[in-house]
Amino acid sequence: SLDKDAYDITVISPTNYFLFTPLLPSTTVGTLEMRSLVEPIRSVCRRKNARFLQCEAQELDLENKEIIAKDDQGRTYHQPYDRLIIAVGSQSMTFGVPGLEHCNKLKTITDARETRARVIDCFERASLPTTTPKEKEKLLSFVICGGGPTGVEFAAELYDFLVDDLPGYFPSISRDEVQVSIIQSGDHILNTYDKEISSYTEQHFSRSHINVITNHRVRAVAEDHIVYARKPTKDDPNPEEKILPFGMCMWTTGIAMTPFTKHLKEQLGGAQKNARALETDSRLRVAGVPDGSVYALGDCSTIMNPKLVRGIVEYFEEADTNHDGVLDHDEFAHLSQALIRRFPHTEMHLSKAGEIFRMYDKDGTGSIDLDEFRVLLSDIDQRSTTLPATAQVAAQQGKYLAKKLNTLAAHSLGMPGNAGDGGSVPYDEALARFHYSHLGSLAYVGGTAVADFGDGFLVKGLFGAKYLWRGVYWSEQVSFRTRALLALDWTKELLFGRDSSRF
Amino acid sequence: SLDKDAYDITVISPTNYFLFTPLLPSTTVGTLEMRSLVEPIRSVCRRKNARFLQCEAQELDLENKEIIAKDDQGRTYHQPYDRLIIAVGSQSMTFGVPGLEHCNKLKTITDARETRARVIDCFERASLPTTTPKEKEKLLSFVICGGGPTGVEFAAELYDFLVDDLPGYFPSISRDEVQVSIIQSGDHILNTYDKEISSYTEQHFSRSHINVITNHRVRAVAEDHIVYARKPTKDDPNPEEKILPFGMCMWTTGIAMTPFTKHLKEQLGGAQKNARALETDSRLRVAGVPDGSVYALGDCSTIMNPKLVRGIVEYFEEADTNHDGVLDHDEFAHLSQALIRRFPHTEMHLSKAGEIFRMYDKDGTGSIDLDEFRVLLSDIDQRSTTLPATAQVAAQQGKYLAKKLNTLAAHSLGMPGNAGDGGSVPYDEALARFHYSHLGSLAYVGGTAVADFGDGFLVKGLFGAKYLWRGVYWSEQVSFRTRALLALDWTKELLFGRDSSRF
Incomplete structure (x- = not known):
């Protein structure tokens, strides 16, 4: 949904199609056709007046803001960028197993x-x-x-x-x-x-x-x-x-990381500490890139949640409006809302402020002191796990980023990056952080599907769960085309069974 | 259409699908899906209670009536047969061109x-x-x-x-x-x-x-x-x-011949003279196999038309009922019908007996003498070209053979081949020869199609000829399944254009 009038888009990928991997297992016995999970990148590019280069990204020149890509003949090409979005996915982890x-x-x-x-x-x-x-x-x-x-x-x-x-x-x-x-x-x-x-x-x-x-x-x-x-x-x-x-x-x-992300991680040095993915801030900007012009999303990236404990004194003093050294019920409720606004990932931990207050007021004084507050923040920090490497997360990140980039473009006269004024850091800071809303986990388990929509709302093996599973993935497709193809495939399987041809 | 109760069928093929090659060019730019041209052999086998072996035929043991096949591990297997049908297709001809x-x-x-x-x-x-x-x-x-x-x-x-x-x-x-x-x-x-x-x-x-x-x-x-x-x-x-x-x-x-047919040709020695395909008689029996139990059809075979000139004296004397040494109009008309019955491929040359009579009565005596008759038969022999290597010929041969084998099975108590009485030669002789009826040649030439239905009835570049072309191939499909898939593909192309993904 990136605005094609605001941006001049170039897509670099060694394959010229987008693959919807969550349904890949269905192709292995012929329930689905591989082609039905695939959207030609050039079809998407056509809608966006975007340029497509069938090259593999090799290296990032952060100094000159260029991506160095290699074509299949091994020749390199330098593509300048104002903003770069890294979405190169991941590799299988070997765990050192031989063979x-x-x-x-x-x-x-x-x-x-x-x-x-x-x-x-x-x-x-x-x-x-x-x-x-x-x-x-x-x-x-x-x-x-x-x-x-x-x-x-x-x-x-x-x-x-x-x-x-x-x-x-x-x-x-x-x-x-x-x-x-x-x-x-x-x-x-x-x-x-x-x-x-x-x-x-x-x-x-x-x-x-x-x-x-x-x-x-x-x-x-x-x-x-x-x-x-x-x-x-x-x-x-x-x-x-x-x-x-x-x-x-x-x-x-x-x-595991692809060679490109591994190389970039080494380039960025101490700012990158995760062994499995590129670390980004909650605005999806890759950590360690000074001008904030490089974003990463999907399986190749992971969002670093800031350690709340580090800001404990600041938050506490701000919240303690009557300066009595403890937080009463109202002060805590206000603080919770402020924290949720600032750190969206805390919503699941702080939304029920009343309950939380009672839970962490261990000594039952009707107020939370600094020590009790520290326990709470540590608990939140510990429970804030990284987002799962799923298509659902990547899709939401993509939408978030497109919306943000459109807003940035609309609110700047000319592109800040182009003007050489140090990139869009101040602009970006003003916009919302990425907030993941988990719509549920789905898996097809043979004849039926299981679903976990969070908050204990589970669906297991209901008649029709298979079709629910299909329906959810169906609605997530890139285009009407892949959606129609999937519907056809499922109809074909129903009518004709699977295809046992081997080629 | 082989009768599954009369025969115990085994299919041996290195691929486990049947490919409708005439539409293969359409898959090269994404108009059709490859899978739509493919029928799993096991689907056909299921309908016929047939056995399928994914092996490659290597050699024929004519003595013991066994086909020697090799699996993909290189192990050989001997499959006995009563009747063998060879339909292994052909290879590309290289004409000795290097590279x-x-x-x-x-x-x-x-x-x-x-x-x-x-x-x-x-x-x-x-x-x-x-x-x-x-x-x-x-x-x-x-x-x-x-x-x-x-x-x-x-x-x-x-x-x-x-x-x-x-x-x-x-x-x-x-x-x-x-x-x-x-x-x-x-x-x-x-x-x-x-x-x-x-x-x-x-x-x-x-x-x-x-x-x-x-x-x-x-x-x-x-x-x-x-x-x-x-x-x-x-x-x-x-x-x-x-x-x-x-x-x-x-x-x-x-x-060109595949290694299997080349090997068989050498085995059969002098009976096989064609360099490009196995020669069969007009009942599709491979020449040189004494008990007539081996048939061949499709691109791997070619039908030898008997040289009519060789039987000239016999035909002439039989036809000359009044023994005056020449054939008058009625005698010639009778002879034509007899020849057509005996040699179906002469139909296109002899069906208009009146015209032919006038054409070959060179001296205008109102009768055809032996010399004039020799010219006619030589002309027919020369014009009787081999059938083209097309799907149309192979499909008609397949139907002919299935019908014949069903008739043979229905008219024998027990299988003659099984009884060890020298095979089915006398039975087979009593049944009709293969007669090819050319339904027309079709080709898609971009945006439109050309068709040649014989007798000068041509279709060229009419609006809709493209759909005629599709319709004809559509009706030739093996199963309802491939027919439906093709219809879907053409609809997909119309709606979504071709797919540019490369994998």
Whole structure:
């Protein structure tokens, strides 16, 4: 929604399409077409009179405000900018596990295509007369490393394929011969979701004969098996290693920096402390860039929440209007509102000021003293976790940034960056911080979906939850085009079943 | 349409889908989705209770009636058969031209995907600021070797893309900068079509700024240019070599045997004389297989028409009922009907017996003597060209064979092949020969289509011919599924334009 009259837009990307990754697991067994999740960047550019360069960003020249990009012939190109938005996404985390080249992944279209081909290959090979029973068992073992949304949804799609299409397409393979295993290092799968959701999913999977192996870590991946073991504990510091043969192994865990963000982080030195993503302030400006002209959003970035404890004296003195050294009920209520306005992420902790007041007035004096206030702020600081690396966050950040940039453009005669007056720092400061409103977490778990809309409002396995899940993603699509294509795909699947062609 | 109760069917193929190749050119610029041209073999097998093996046929053991197939691990498998149908298609002909690895082809899904990626790559690279004007000119030169239906339709799709989508997607490239050239060794493109059709297409292309270079041959292909020259003539036996740089080069010419058919041809020795395809009799039985249990159809086979001249004395004496040494009008009419019944391919030459009689009664005696009859039969033999390697022929052959095999099964108690009584030769002889009825030739030439329905009934560039073209192919699809998908694709293109994503 960036104003095309106010900005001259250039998009630099090594792929010329935008991929809606949350639905990628659905393409692996043919429920969705890959093309339906893809929006050509040039279609978007056409609407915005934007320029598109199929190049890969290599380096940032902060001095001259240029991005250095490389084309696929290896030639570099310097693109000057007034404002730069970094949205390069992330890579899979390896955790130092050897042999990940034997795993399939689900980050790109190529990954999805390879996964689909591999799944079909396993079934095709397993139904050949030349295949021994032992090989067949191995081929029909699907191992998923990581019990996050991607792993769970891939398991669910596999399960759907097994139930709906396997008997018709591969009559020589019975359901019992297929083994699907999820290896998860945490206590539960879907552990960023509400606990009830994750245990519902575990039960649903165990009924569907999907093995959920929690508290285990993958140690190594070989060509046709993984080595895994229970997480070391005090009682058992060297747990026994186990072997699980596979026909295909899916690696879905973790988020790591791309070479570009890694390089930028090093360039920015001490201002960047996070190992997994670029740190930004709550206005999405990359920390350490002096003129505030570089923004980052999506999986490649994380918002640093300021430590409230550091400003404790200032806040307390401002709030203590009658200067009696403690905060009474009204003073605290005012302070809460002021803090929420200033630090939107505190809303979930401070919105119910009355309750909070009673909770932290430990000595029951009817007022909060500085020590009690310190405990409260520390608790908030601790609970303010980083935002999840989801499409939902990235989409809201994109909208926030476009709106802000439009406002900045509308309120300045000429672009401050262009005028060489040190960028837009003072302007930007005047505008609102980014505030994430969590609309709920969704996951498709095979035949049904689970949803966690926050505040304990959960949806689990209701009839129709599958369509709710589809509906939410459907409404999030970039364009009417992808929305229509998705609707067509789902209709096709309903009418014709999945497509078992392998190419 | 093979009877699933009469036969136990096994399908052996290295790919697990059937590809409708005539529409493949449409996928190269995103008008059609590749998946829409594809029917999973397992869907067809499900309807027929057939078994599918994803293996590649290697060799035929005629003695033991076994097909030896190899899986993708290189292990071989022997599949016994009572009747074998060979439909392995063909390969591109190289004509000994060096450097064809630099060309794109259009035989398989992978070919089409690579072509699509290459086309988009050329445009993406051409619009980069790092690209020099000379490179841009090279990148935007598309060379098509071969002016048959595939080459022409690919040129037409490229043209559509240039007209409909280029300005919106690639604003930095103008239409004039794009050069499309077709190199054709013959006098005309589409030379298996009616002359009027091919000259209409040439005019249409020249108006569309597509260069048609006829009477030229490609001598060599390098990484980024072709070397070509005029066909040598008596006056100019060593024509000058010319160079044409390209961003992509499409090789569409010729049909050659696959390794499997080549091997089988050698095995069958003297019975097989054709260098490009397996020879069959007019009942589609592969020549040289003694028990007639091996059939071949489609591009991998060609029907040997018996030389009528060889039977001249027999036919003449049978027809000359009054034994006066010449054929009068009635005798000739009877003979014509008998010959048509026996050799269906003579129908187009003999159906108008009256005209033919007058034409070949050179001396005007009102009767045809043996010498005049010899001229007639030689003319027919010469004009009986082999059937074109088209989907239309293959589809009719498939229907013919299924119907025949059903009849054979219905009229035998137990399968003759199973009983070890020497196969079904006598049974098969009693049934009709294959008769090809040409329904017309179609080609899409950009914005419109050309059609040649035989007997001079031509359709050229009518408004709506494009939809006629689509309609005919649409009705030829294997299943309701592919038909629906095609309709959706065409609707999508109409609504949303083509998809420029490259993956």
